[in-house]
Amino acid sequence: MNRHVIAFPVARAEVVQPGAAEGRVLKLPTLSFWGGVDPSTGRLTDPAAAGHGESTAGRVLLVAEPRGSSSSSAVMLELLRVGQAPAAVILGRIDAILGLGIVVAREMGWPTIPLYQLPVEAHEKIPDGSDVRIGADGSIRVL
Amino acid sequence: MIQLSSEERAMHDGRDGPAAALALRIVAETARMLGAERLVPIVSAHIDGCLYHGDSGTLFAERLVAGEGAVRVPTTLNVGALDLLHPDRARLSPHRAAMARRMMDAYVELGCRPTWTCAPYQAGHRPAAGQHVAWGESNAVAFCNSVLGARSERYGDYLDICAALAARAPYVGLHRDENRRATVLVDCRGLDPRLLAEDAVYPVLGAWLGAAMGARIAAFDGLPAGLSDDRLKALGAAAASTGAVGLFHIIGTTPEAPDVATAFAGQPPQETVRLTGAMLRAARDGLSTARAAPGAAIDAIAIGSPHLSVDEFWRLLRLLDGRRSVLPFYACTGRHTVDRLEEFGLWDEIKAANITVVADTCIVVTPILPDGGGVLLTNSGKFAHYTRPNTGYDVVYGSLADVVETAVAGRLVRDESLWR
Numbered sequence: 108m109n110r111h112v113i114a115f116p117v118a119r120a121e122v123v124q125p126g127a128a129e130g131r132v133l134k135l136p137t138l139s140f141w142g143g144v145d146p147s148t149g150r151l152t153d154p155a156a157a158g159h160g161e162s163t164a165g166r167v168l169l170v171a172e173p174r175g176s177s178s179s180s181a182v183m184l185e186l187l188r189v190g191q192a193p194a195a196v197i198l199g200r201i202d203a204i205l206g207l208g209i210v211v212a213r214e215m216g217w218p219t220i221p222l223y224q225l226p227v228e229a230h231e232k233i234p235d236g237s238d239v240r241i242g243a244d245g246s247i248r249v250l
Numbered sequence: 251m252i253q254l255s256s257e258e259r260a261m262h263d264g265r266d267g268p269a270a271a272l273a274l275r276i277v278a279e280t281a282r283m284l285g286a287e288r289l290v291p292i293v294s295a296h297i298d299g300c301l302y303h304g305d306s307g308t309l310f311a312e313r314l315v316a317g318e319g320a321v322r323v324p325t326t327l328n329v330g331a332l333d334l335l336h337p338d339r340a341r342l343s344p345h346r347a348a349m350a351r352r353m354m355d356a357y358v359e360l361g362c363r364p365t366w367t368c369a370p371y372q373a374g375h376r377p378a379a380g381q382h383v384a385w386g387e388s389n390a391v392a393f394c395n396s397v398l399g400a401r402s403e404r405y406g407d408y409l410d411i412c413a414a415l416a417a418r419a420p421y422v423g424l425h426r427d428e429n430r431r432a433t434v435l436v437d438c439r440g441l442d443p444r445l446l447a448e449d450a451v452y453p454v455l456g457a458w459l460g461a462a463m464g465a466r467i468a469a470f471d472g473l474p475a476g477l478s479d480d481r482l483k484a485l486g487a488a489a490a491s492t493g494a495v496g497l498f499h500i501i502g503t504t505p506e507a508p509d510v511a512t513a514f515a516g517q518p519p520q521e522t523v524r525l526t527g528a529m530l531r532a533a534r535d536g537l538s539t540a541r542a543a544p545g546a547a548i549d550a551i552a553i554g555s556p557h558l559s560v561d562e563f564w565r566l567l568r569l570l571d572g573r574r575s576v577l578p579f580y581a582c583t584g585r586h587t588v589d590r591l592e593e594f595g596l597w598d599e600i601k602a603a604n605i606t607v608v609a610d611t612c613i614v615v616t617p618i619l620p621d622g623g624g625v626l627l628t629n630s631g632k633f634a635h636y637t638r639p640n641t642g643y644d645v646v647y648g649s650l651a652d653v654v655e656t657a658v659a660g661r662l663v664r665d666e667s668l669w670r
Binding site for chain 2: 123124141142143146147152153155174176177178179180181182184185187188189201203204205206207208210211212214215217
């Protein structure tokens with residue numbers, strides 16, 4: 108990601124858990140971390156779901172409609188502990204369950220990632236597979 | 251920003267020890283994310299976070315123990331990853347088994363009751379209507395809100411134990427009156443009464459509800475009066491699997507729905523759905539991932555999600571009528587039921603029928619089913635939903651009678667007459 112194009116932000120997301128991030132976008136219509144992401148590797152495990160087999164580790168995960176399985180916080184916490192978490196997560200609507208995994212990781216002294224909320228209408232401005240930089244203010248630039 | 255009471259402020263500032271302070275911080279931060287203005291005192295908790303998903307959960311629970319954590323309200327525990335009564339049931343690696351065990355021990359040390367069940371409401375944990383609680387596990391939340399009328403939001407793992415330690419929950423969602431009223435009326439009056447007399451229709455109603463409603467709150471009208479807890483738990487568990495259902499009403503049965511006007515808080519339904527037999531049949535078919543041809547090969551059978559009650563064991567044994575399963579047959583339940591089975595002298599009969607009782611855990615949360623996969627038959631809407639992603643087995647859904655006849659025959663036997 109050494110291109111030096113400093114584009115205008117294509118969108119500004121609401122910051123739910125703080126931080127800045129950079130990474131390649133992985134766009135999914137829906138995702139439940141529990142039953143959907145392997146907590147030790149970050150791979151997408153559901154054969155019936157989009158992106159099966161891809162890894163979420165280090166990606167900027169853009170999820171239109173999160174499915175709030177209550178154990179998704181546990182999966183997020185484990186991903187953070189083992190260093191296989193996404194670089195950032197952007198959700199179409201607020202999901203406090205994923206945020207909770209991040210909050211607990213912070214209390215445990217483990218590395219955390221930022222969590223943002225961005226209305227789903229704005230997701231089309233962020234192409235799947237593009238490299239993006241997200242500022243601590245939630246501004247999203249496509250590099 | 252969250253407004254903390256002086257009591258909450260004192261806990262936050264460490265008066266009650268490091269674990270209570272940490273718990274209150276996490277509850278308050280979650281409340282902030284959810285847009286709550288304040289916390290609400292709770293009177294009971296049910297913990298889903300005691301299931302091992304990796305070492306992080308064990309380390310977190312042990313951090314709470316090290317910080318002198320103790321639950322401040324009566325708290326029950328959902329399933330763990332081990333059957334502590336039958337340690338050879340779950341095939342975890344030695345490391346995972348040891349960490350799962352440490353996790354379970356830590357939760358008990360925090361003062362939680364070692365119930366290890368997803369049906370705590372059948373193990374004596376029944377908060378009263380209108381009481382605020384913090385329950386984890388989606389089926390337990392649905393039952394607690396809908397059938398008991400107590401109030402819990404659908405919380406993520408680890409918020410449940412934090413709420414129990416702080417005796418507080420975010421005051422949002424289903425804790426608040428205005429979010430509990432029904433908005434969709436599901437009219438069941440056109441359904442065949444013979445169908446509604448069958449246990450097997452209730453998981454299907456639930457599966458339909460979750461898929462059709464998502465998180466909207468529905469009220470069923472026209473279901474038979476006096477539905478058993480077992481039928482209500484099956485409905486709620488399936489609904490909370492296929493959708494984000496935390497509350498449903500049944501007119502004339504559940505406590506917040508004595509009549510339509512009350513369930514809808516005097517407002518007209520935003521939508522009315524007339525449920526038909528064809529819609530239910532489609533929902534039933536959606537619960538199977540394998541073709542359910544008569545005589546098809548079945549590799550294993552599992553029942554008990556949510557955990558079986560004593561009544562459900564009685565029904566199983568009555569249908570078996572002394573016959574024996576020739577297939578691997580797992581019946582998942584809690585130790586509250588195991589104790590009763592022993593008391594009633596049913597244990598030998600169950601063993602003689604070649605049924606493997608799984609306690610404290612279940613087949614979709616820890617490796618219990620035989621390796622190699624295949625097709626699983628179940629009468630549980632929740633097992634039907636989670637078996638494929640969690641175990642790799644395909645699923646056929648059937649009634650308890652179908653389960654029994656298949657177990658005895660060793661091939662799929664399903665009575666289709668009801669669903670025509």
